[in-house]
Amino acid sequence: MGCKQSKPSPVVESPAATSTTNNHGVVPPSKEPTTQDSTEPSVNASTPIAKPTSTSPTPSISSLLHPPPSSTPQPTLYHHLLTGLNPSPKDPSVIAACTANFWSTAANLCLTVPSLAAYIDPNTGGTPLHVVTSLGSARIDSIDAAEAAVDCLLAIARHSHGGAGRRDGHGNVPLEGIFSGMLVAASDIRTVEDVSSDSVERLSARFYFRNEACKLLLQDSLYAVSLRGMKLYKIIEALPDDVANPLGPTAEFVRILVERGQATASFSVVQQTEQQQFDDDVLALLYRRFVRQFDQSERFFEGDNSREEVVRHREWFKNAAVNTFNIVELLLRRPKGNGEEGEEIQDLLVHNAVRVGICPPDLLRYIVETNLEAVAEKDAAGNLPLHYAAGYGGNSDVMNNIPNSYTKYVIDELLYAYPDGAAVPNADGVLPIALAIESGKKWIGGGVRSLYEAYPPGIEQCNLTEKHPIIKSLSFNTLGVDSISESLMERLDGPDEEEEGTVATGVDGAGGRRRKRNHRRKINKDESHDAIMFVQRSDAAVRDIVTPMWANEEDAGVQMLGCTALGGVAAAGAEAGTQDAIVSVALMGVTSVVNAMKNHPNEPAVQEKACTALTYMAPADGVREVSFAASGAISTVVSAMQAHVADARVQKEACRALRGIAAKGGADRATVVASVSGFTALVNAMGAHPDDVDVQREACMAMEVLMSFPDAYLPDGVHEQSDALLQAAAENFPHACLNPVNAIRGRLVGPVDV
Numbered sequence: 001m002g003c004k005q006s007k008p009s010p011v012v013e014s015p016a017a018t019s020t021t022n023n024h025g026v027v028p029p030s031k032e033p034t035t036q037d038s039t040e041p042s043v044n045a046s047t048p049i050a051k052p053t054s055t056s057p058t059p060s061i062s063s064l065l066h067p068p069p070s071s072t073p074q075p076t077l078y079h080h081l082l083t084g085l086n087p088s089p090k091d092p093s094v095i096a097a098c099t100a101n102f103w104s105t106a107a108n109l110c111l112t113v114p115s116l117a118a119y120i121d122p123n124t125g126g127t128p129l130h131v132v133t134s135l136g137s138a139r140i141d142s143i144d145a146a147e148a149a150v151d152c153l154l155a156i157a158r159h160s161h162g163g164a165g166r167r168d169g170h171g172n173v174p175l176e177g178i179f180s181g182m183l184v185a186a187s188d189i190r191t192v193e194d195v196s197s198d199s200v201e202r203l204s205a206r207f208y209f210r211n212e213a214c215k216l217l218l219q220d221s222l223y224a225v226s227l228r229g230m231k232l233y234k235i236i237e238a239l240p241d242d243v244a245n246p247l248g249p250t251a252e253f254v255r256i257l258v259e260r261g262q263a264t265a266s267f268s269v270v271q272q273t274e275q276q277q278f279d280d281d282v283l284a285l286l287y288r289r290f291v292r293q294f295d296q297s298e299r300f301f302e303g304d305n306s307r308e309e310v311v312r313h314r315e316w317f318k319n320a321a322v323n324t325f326n327i328v329e330l331l332l333r334r335p336k337g338n339g340e341e342g343e344e345i346q347d348l349l350v351h352n353a354v355r356v357g358i359c360p361p362d363l364l365r366y367i368v369e370t371n372l373e374a375v376a377e378k379d380a381a382g383n384l385p386l387h388y389a390a391g392y393g394g395n396s397d398v399m400n401n402i403p404n405s406y407t408k409y410v411i412d413e414l415l416y417a418y419p420d421g422a423a424v425p426n427a428d429g430v431l432p433i434a435l436a437i438e439s440g441k442k443w444i445g446g447g448v449r450s451l452y453e454a455y456p457p458g459i460e461q462c463n464l465t466e467k468h469p470i471i472k473s474l475s476f477n478t479l480g481v482d483s484i485s486e487s488l489m490e491r492l493d494g495p496d497e498e499e500e501g502t503v504a505t506g507v508d509g510a511g512g513r514r515r516k517r518n519h520r521r522k523i524n525k526d527e528s529h530d531a532i533m534f535v536q537r538s539d540a541a542v543r544d545i546v547t548p549m550w551a552n553e554e555d556a557g558v559q560m561l562g563c564t565a566l567g568g569v570a571a572a573g574a575e576a577g578t579q580d581a582i583v584s585v586a587l588m589g590v591t592s593v594v595n596a597m598k599n600h601p602n603e604p605a606v607q608e609k610a611c612t613a614l615t616y617m618a619p620a621d622g623v624r625e626v627s628f629a630a631s632g633a634i635s636t637v638v639s640a641m642q643a644h645v646a647d648a649r650v651q652k653e654a655c656r657a658l659r660g661i662a663a664k665g666g667a668d669r670a671t672v673v674a675s676v677s678g679f680t681a682l683v684n685a686m687g688a689h690p691d692d693v694d695v696q697r698e699a700c701m702a703m704e705v706l707m708s709f710p711d712a713y714l715p716d717g718v719h720e721q722s723d724a725l726l727q728a729a730a731e732n733f734p735h736a737c738l739n740p741v742n743a744i745r746g747r748l749v750g751p752v753d754v
Contacts, residue, residue, distance in 0.1 A: 073115045073116055073117075073118045073119040073120075074113070074115075074116060074119065075119050075121070076109060076113070076116055077106060077109045077110055077113075077116035077117065077119065077156075078116070078119045078121065078126075078127070078128050078131065080105065080106055080109060081106055081128055081131040081132060081135060082131060083096060084096050084097035084102060084135045085097065085135075085139070088101075088102065095139060097135050097136070097139040097140065097145075098139060098140065098141050098142065098145055099145055100142075100144040100147070100148035101148075102145075102148075103136075103145060103149040103151070104148050104152070106128075106132075106152045106156075107148070107151050107152040107155045107156075110128075110152070110155040110159060111155055114158075114159035115159070116128070117129070117155070117156040117157075117158075117159035117160040117161075117163065118159065118160055118161050118163065120166070121168075123169075124168055125166075125167065125168035125169035125170075126168045126169070127163050127166055127168070127174070128156050128163075129153075129156050129157060129160050129163040129164065129166075129174040130168055130172070130174045130177050131177070132149070132152060132153050132156055132174070133174045133175065133176075133177030133178045133181065133213055133217075134177030134178070134180055134181045135177075135181065136149040136178075136181065136209045136210075136213065137177065137178045137179075137180075137181025137182055137184075137185065137206065137209065137210050137213070138180075138181035138182075138184040138185045139181075139184075139185070140205050140206050140209050141201075141202040141205055141206070142201065142202070142205050143201070143205050143208065145205065146205040146206070146208045146209045147208075149209050150208070150209055150212045150213070153209075153212070153213055153216065154216065157216060157217075164217050173225075174217060175213075175214070175217040175218070178210050178213055178214060178217075179234065179235050179238070181210075182210070182235065182238040182239075183234070185206060185238075186237075186238040186240065200243065200244075203240060203242070203249065204244070204249055207249035207250065207252070207253055210253055211249065211252055211253050211256055214253065214256045214260070214261070215256060215260065218256065218257075218260035218261045219260070226262075227257055227261045227262065227263035227264070228263065228264050228265065228266065232263055232264075232265070232282050232331075233278075233280070233281065233282045233285065235257070235263075236254075236282050236285060236286060236327070236331075237285060237624070239253075239254075239327075241289075241293065241316075241317075241320040242319070242320055242323040242324075243316040243317075243319050243320055244319060245319055246319060246322045246323050246326060247323070247326060248319065248323040250327065251323045251326040251327050251330070254326075254327045254331065255330055258331065258333060262335040263331065264331060264333065264334065264335045265281070265282050265283050265331040265332060265356055266334060266335065266355075266356050266357060267356060267357020267358050267402070279542060279543075279583075279584035279585075279587055279588075280584075280587045280588070280624070281358070281360070283328065283331065283332075283356070283359055283363055284360040284363070284588060285624065285625055286324055286327060286363075287328065287360055287362060287363040288587075288591075288624075288625035288626060288627065288630075289324050289625045290321055290324040290325050290328065291630045291631065292625060292627045292630040293317050293318075293320040293321035293324060294317070294318075294321040294630070295627070295629060295630035296313070296314075296317040296630075297314050297315075297318040297320075297321055298314070299313070299314065299317075300675070301313075302713045328363070329349060329352075332349065332352040332353055332356050332359075333352060334352065334355065348374065348377065348379055349367060349371055349374060350367060350368060350371050350374040350375055350377075350385045351374075351377075351379055351383070351385050351388060353367045353368075353385075354385045354388045354389050354410060354414070355388050357402060358402055358406060359410075360588070361406075361546075361547070361550040361592075362591050362595070364409075364413060365413055368413050368414065368417050369417065372417050372418075375414055375417040375418040375421070376420075376421065378426070378427075381426065381427055382425075382426040382427025382428070383426045383427070384418075384421050384424055384426070384432070385414055386411065386414045386415070386418070386421040386422070386424075386432045387426050387430075387432050387435060389407065389410045389411050389414055389432075389447070390411065390432040390433070390435040390436040390439070390441070390447070390451065391435045391436055391438065391439030392426065392430075392435050405445050405531060405547050405550075405551035405552070406547050406550075406551065407441055407445075407446050407447050408444070408445055408446060408450065408551045409547070409550050409551035411432075411436075411447030411450050411451060412447065412551070415450055415451070415454050419454050421454075422451050422454035422458060423454075423455040423457075423458065430461070431455070431458045431461050432451050432458070433448060433451040433452060433455065433458040433459060433461070433462065434461045434462050436448050436451055437462050437464070437470055438462075443469070445531075445551075448470060452474075459474075531548035531549075531551065531552045531555070531558045532557060532558055532561060535548055535549065535558060535561045535562045535565050536561055536565065540565065542566070542569065542584060542585050542587075542588055542589060543588065545562055545565050545566055545569075545589075545592075546562070546566075546588045546589060546592040548562065549562040549592050549595070549596060550592065550595065553595060553596070553599050554599070556600045556603045556605070556606055559596035559599065559603075559606050559610075560596075560603070560605050560606045560609050562596065563593050563596055563606065563609040563610045563612070563613045564609045564612075564613075566585055566589040566592070566593060566613045566617070567609060567612045567613035567615075567616050567617075569581075569585050570582050570585040570586070570589070570613060570616035570617045571616045573585065573616075574616055574619070579619055579620070579623070582616065582617060582619050582620050583619075583620040583623050583624060583626065585617055585620070586617040586620030586621075586623075586626045587620075587624060587626060589613065589617055590614070590617055590620075590626060590628065590631050590633055591631050593610045593613050593614055593617075593633070594610075594631050594632050594636050596610055597610045597637075597639075598632075598636060601639065601643055602643065604647045604649070604650050607640040607643070607644060607650050607654075608647075608649050608650045608653050610636075610640070611637055611640060611650065611653035611654045611656070611657040612653050612656075612657075614628070614633055614637065614657045614660075614661070615653065615656045615657045615660045616660075618657070618660035618661045618663070618664050619660075619664055621661060621664045621665050621669070622664070622665065628661050628665065628669065629665075629668075629669065629672045633661070634661060634669070634672050634673055634676060634678070635676040637654050637657050637658060637661075638654075638658075638673070638676045638677060638678050638681050640654050641654045641655075641681040641682075641684070641685060642681060642684075645684055645688045646688060648689050648692045648694070648695050651685040651688070651689060651695050651698075651699075652692075652694045652695050652698050654685075655682060655685060655698035655699045655701075655702045656698050656702070658673055658678055658682070658702045658706070659698065659701055659702035659705050659706075661673070662702070662705045662706050662709075663705050666709055667709035667710075667711045667712040668712075670705075670706045670707075670709050670712035670714070671712045671713045671714070673706060674712070674713065674715050675713075679703070679706070679714070679715055679721070679722075680721070682699045682702055682722075683699075683721050683722050683725060685699050686699045686700075686722075686725040686726075686729060687725055690725075690728060690732070691732075693733045693736050696729040696733055696736065696737055697733065697736040697737055697740075699729075700726065700729055700736075700737045700740040700741055700744070701740050703722065703726075703740070703744050704740040704743045707743075707744055707747055708743075722744075723745075723748075726741045726744060726745060727741075729741060730742070
């Protein structure tokens with residue numbers, strides 16, 4: 001089990017999972033006894049434990065790395081700790097590690113014979129410190145046990161002589177046992193639905209131990225290991241929903257990792273390599289979790305919504321969402337000690353979101369649109385977030401590994417919120433467009449054109465030669481710089497009524513923008529050429545598909561092709577029977593598809609391909625924080641059906657999508673479909689296309705799935721709305737519709753005789 005850090009954790013199978021930590025130094029030990037003192041207490045759990053005090057002398061670095069010679073330590077303490085998963089002698093129904101007595105006995109063993117803390121298993125390389133961190137993190141379930149375990153950890157750390165930096169046979173330091181223990185414990189409390197008063201106490205107890213253990217083991221940077229990328233992802237993935245009033249124990253835990261272990265979501269070249277092998281990142285995971293929790297905090301229940309359990313449910317989820325977003329803010333901070341401006345940048349959320357390197361598009365939009373005033377705020381160096389997006393202070397290795405289309409997306413988002421920012425110089429007198437050109441960003445994909453359109457005079461600061469690529473871009477289509485400037489100014493001064501674009505007017509629960517179409521230039525087909533090529537590449541990774549979709553969301557062609565590509569990748573995973581492949585697409589694909597549908601509600605081709613993609617991604621619902629309800633996927637599919645009643649292809653694909661979502665999500669998703677008028681949309685589809693066998697079959701099968709859950713909250717009058725249409729479908733297309741119709745009617749009145 002997870003307590004035996006000297007052996008491979010059964011949950012942490014990959015190297016990334018087992019190495020999710022910094023291995024810093026230990027709390028300063030007191031004098032280093034090598035023999036048992038006659039005044040030390042006997043080994044008895046009832047004996048008070050002598051806690052280390054702040055007056056203990058601090059050892060030198062060499063004493064930590066090179067402990068003094070002593071006789072070979074005995075395995076007594078180590079073997080005692082390994083019995084932590086056995087039944088407690090006093091109560092066989094409880095495992096020993098859940099009791100304070102178990103930890104008190106271990107502490108007293110250490111205090112009686114201090115050399116026991118330095119034991120090293122000759123086979124696994126594990127030590128008592130490895131076992132304490134793993135076992136305590138995974139199995140403690142009461143405050144009494146947690147306090148006793150912390151006392152035990154302090155005692156062992158004081159006498160382990162460099163044990164905090166000792167690696168076992170798998171290369172793990174004791175701190176990593178905390179994280180592997182979290183993975184083991186994650187199955188106990190995953191979401192708020194599982195929370196009870198007992199589980200809340202268990203959560204608080206475990207995080208008390210984890211937080212105190214991290215404070216102890218992260219006191220010194222001697223054994224530092226980078227807490228970012230996949231290592232950090234595994235830690236965050238193991239965090240449960242935290243219902244405590246903010247700042248809850250999970251947020252406090254992450255705060256310790258950030259402040260003492262320099263944990264960060266900041267992008268790095270190492271992460272770029274990891275992302276090529278992995279399908280997600282820590283900020284995307286956290287934002288999906290936040291959206292799910294926020295959605296549940298506003299959930300509508302059947303019956304009286306003022307009753308105590310409903311109010312408590314909403315309050316718990318509200319707390320959980322706030323704690324999750326606190327974690328997002330913490331991880332967006334830049335690591336200390338990088339020689340930059342100082343602490344002020346730590347509190348500038350929009351600046352941090354831009355500077356982190358590759359903040360997920362939906363999260364970035366949410367941050368920008370909920371902090372509009374901060375978009376116009378300068379930091380200590382006189383920089384707006386736009387200056388950083390354009391390239392100020394950027395690491396060239398990192399910047400070169402970020403897709404150009406992502407840079408365009410970030411610049412466009414900031415200009416939507418604060419278009420005057422393009423004309424604001426920083427403390428050095430440099431404009432954003434000059435920074436963008438100096439950092440090598442492309443004319444369209446890199447956002448340079450967006451900056452130019454917002455403030456054409458800014459190009460004069462760049463002192464470009466006639467052969468510079470930007471000058472060639474300005475002269476594209478035989479238009480000189482002056483004529484382009486004139487045409488752009490005409491658009492800005494007074495756009496034609498037929499020209500449409502996007503202006504932010506609000507944010508929905510999934511971070512998508514609700515837009516009004518005005519004051520934005522028409523799309524030049526050549527502009528989206530690169531994006532179209534990208535999303536159609538047969539070997540394109542999911543990230544390389546969704547990034548151009550977000551960066552070119554006003555282009556219906558890019559959105560349609562992007563949805564087609566995502567659907568194709570997910571379909572290949574479904575055909576191969578591998579859910580992991582489907583989940584890999586859905587992690588970033590669901591919100592991208594929903595965003596495409598919301599931006600092009602009147603484009604039937606976009607709606608059709610989007611519904612197809614959602615159908616193939618539906619098996620991922622509920623996995624790794626993917627939520628078809630919280631993302632708006634269900635309501636958007638129903639909206640597509642309502643907007644395109646006459647389009648048989650849209651109706652067929654939308655019916656398939658609703659069926660797939662309900663089949664995976666069960667009664668909860670069936671209830672959501674019903675709550676957004678999904679049944680009415682299915683009935684309307686059947687009525688609008690009585691002679692289309694595909695629409696009739698898919699609508700009947702969707703109804704059959706929705707009605708197969710007795711505990712789903714479905715609307716009244718289903719029988720009256722659908723009876724005649726179901727009867728007609730069974731009679732006209734018995735081969736395709738008779739079975740599902742009989743299943744539906746069997747739950748309502750009786751089977752159809754044909």
